[in-house]
Amino acid sequence: MELDPAKTAVLVVHMMRDIVTREGAFGQIFAEGVERQQVVPQVGRLLSTARAGGATPVYLRVVFKPGYPDLVANCPLLGMAAQMGALEDGKPGAEIVPELTPQDGEPVIDHQRLTGFFGTQLDVLLRARGITTVVACGVATNIAVEGTAREAVNLGYRTVIASDACSTASDQAHQATLETFQLLGEVASVEEISAALQAPSPQ
Template sequence: MENLINPKKTALVVIDLQKWIGNQYAPYSAEQVIDNSAALAETFRKADAFVSLVHVSSKDMKDIPQPKLDTVPPSLNMPSNWDEFVPKLNVSETDHIITKKQWGAFYGTDLDLQLRRRGIDTIVLCGIATGLGVDTTAREAFMHGYNLIFSIDAMTGFSQAEHDHVKNFIFPRIGKIRTTSEIIKSMN
């Protein structure tokens, strides 16, 4: 296995693993994604590497984009504490928390600033959903000049087609695709 990760220059960015997650995903279940992302987070923390957990949050939903659409958007029946991270992530006091109001983790946040201040040039990306938050964040990171590594089995889409499209046509043009176990092995 290639020496893929320099922990001093690589960050893990975990997208939207919060309590509002449903169970209609493919090709991986939400539980598989959470388990793999938690394993990555623990490995990065042990290596003293930067971990950023990203979530959507709003007090009144007025600060979330509400575009005019051709179809009625799905109802958002949010449970209480919907914006909290799933417990399996074991949020640590060393984790950098990003609160976003849209799909991508860069726009309107301090993510780029915090990465640059730490000399980070590579991002390992995972989370839900492949074609929304993960893809948008990946494109933003690419445009900011970061190297990208996609933990492909630590992310999932709302459908197999969505996940496969991004995995097959977008990610190979902007980064490297690896499994969670390959990334963890390259850190040890």
């Protein structure tokens, strides 16, 4: 695998307290997989390599205004957010987990649908920075990670899912998503991606 860090962004998908921690509103669904797959440290490792190599970290949050005037509850997961008082901007549950706090200047894209490109400035931001490759990681593999990755493919980006820096409610669903996405983009481990980001640029 070869990657040009200057043209690569790491999309950190929904690494929020309400989604990935046991005490979070969606913790009963996703936290066990996050812990078993060690997603937080794996995403942290990928971010460290990205920053050192000159790639661009971009964080995605699914977050709603207080009172949820911007929530369209047309699917069960989104409906659950309002029912549980989750993912509300300004509350602790909507924050990125402290282990992965964005550094100064790193963009955080907020959205209200299932994926990161829909209804946001993510595509504009990436193109303005000369990004042509995106690496997706986070939660959940078969929902927002896959959905955002598919959107990236449709928009013309070279798209990679970091296989061991994401998880979902079941290992079976996780693996099925990775197998499907191999037909659409690329699937690689954190080790493989990190090695590519650290490799000297070809002369």
